[in-house]
Amino acid sequence: xxxxxxxxxxxxxxxxxxxxxxxxxxxxxxxxxxxxxxxxxxxxxxxxxxxxxxxxxxxxxxxxxxxxxxxxxxxxxxxxxxxxxxxxxxxxxxxxxxxxxxxxxxxxxxxxxxxxxxxxxxxxxxxxxxxxxxxxxxxxxxxxxxxxxxxxxxxxxxxxxxxxxxxxxxxxxxxxxxxxxxxxxxxxxxxxxxx
Numbered sequence: 642x643x644x645x646x647x648x649x650x651x652x653x654x655x656x657x658x659x660x661x662x663x664x665x666x667x668x669x670x671x672x673x674x675x676x677x678x679x680x681x682x683x684x685x686x687x688x689x690x691x692x693x694x695x696x697x698x699x700x701x702x703x704x705x706x707x708x709x710x711x712x713x714x715x716x717x718x719x720x721x722x723x724x725x726x727x728x729x730x731x732x733x734x735x736x737x738x739x740x741x742x743x744x745x746x747x748x749x750x751x752x753x754x755x756x757x758x759x760x761x762x763x764x765x766x767x768x769x770x771x772x773x774x775x776x777x778x779x780x781x782x783x784x785x786x787x788x789x790x791x792x793x794x795x796x797x798x799x800x801x802x803x804x805x806x807x808x809x810x811x812x813x814x815x816x817x818x819x820x821x822x823x824x825x826x827x828x829x830x831x832x833x834x835x836x
Contacts, residue, residue, distance in 0.1 A: 672813040676708040679806055683782050684710060687795040690784035691760065693717060694770070694806065695729050697778055704729055704778065707810075711783070713760035720754055727751030728767050729779040736776070738768035738800055742790040766791050768803040772811035780806055 680692040691711025695704040704724050706717045724730055728741060728749050742764040744750045755762050763784050770777040780803045785791050 672810065673708055675809060676806065677710060679802070679809075680708060680710040683780075683799060683802055686798060687766070687782055687791065688786045688789070689782045689791075690786060692780070692782045694810070695779045695781065696770075696810065697724055697733075697776065701776075707778070711760075713783075716760060717754065722751060722754065727754075728765070729781065732767045732769050732779050733776055736769045736771060738766065738796065738803070740764075740766050740791045740793070740796050763788070764791060766796050766799050768799055770803055770807035770810060772807040775811055777807050777810050777814075 676694055680694070683689070684692050689711075691709070691713050693709040693711075693713070694707045696707040697703070698705060698721075702724055703721045705721045706719075709717045722729075724733060728739070728744070728747065728751070730751075731749050732739065741747050741750075744762050744765060745752075750762075765784070766782045768780045770780055780799070782791075782799060
C-alpha cells in the first residue's frame with residue numbers, strides 16, 4: 642500500500658510538472674523567462690542538477706545554448722558547437738530522444754564542453770525539439786541527483802514537455818521574424834512600441 646501511494650505521488654508530481662510547463666509557455670512573457678521556468682520545472686520533476694535548451698543558428702550549422710539552468714550556466718551560455726557533433730547532434734538527426742546514464746562511455750558525447758571548469762556531466766536525457774516538421778534544437782536534462790539513473794518514466798514525461806518547448810520556441814522565432822520584417826521595416830523603428 643505504501644508503494645502504491647508513493648507511485649501515485651510520483652505520477653501526480655509528473656503531471657503537475659507537465660501542467661506547469663504547458664501553462665507557463667502560453668504566457669506572454671519573454672522566451673528566456675518562459676524557458677527558465679520550464680527548465681527548472683523539468684529539473685525538479687526528474688530530480689536533475691541542470692537543464693539546457695540548445696537551438697540551431699540561422700545557418701543550421703551550429704548549436705548555441707539559448708537557455709541553461711544549473712551550475713553550468715556561466716560556462717555554457719556563451720558556448721557553441723557544430724550541430725552534427727555530440728549527443729545533441731545525434732538526437733537532432735535521428736529525432737529520437739534517449740536516456741544516457743553513462744555519458745563518458747558513449748562515443749557520441751562531446752567532451753570539449755565538459756572539459757570547461759564548473760560542471761561535469763554524468764548522465765542525461767536528451768530530446769529533440771521539433772515543432773511540426775521543423776527541427777528547432779535539443780532539450781537536455783543533466784545529472785540525476787544522488788548519483789541515480791534516469792528512468793523511462795522520467796523520459797516519457799520530458800518527451801511531452803519537449804513538444805511544448807519546441808512550439809514555444811518556434812512561435813517566438815516566427816513572431817520575431819514578423820516584427821523584424823513587417824513592423825520595423827514597413828512601419829518604422831518606433832511603430833511597434835512593444836506590441
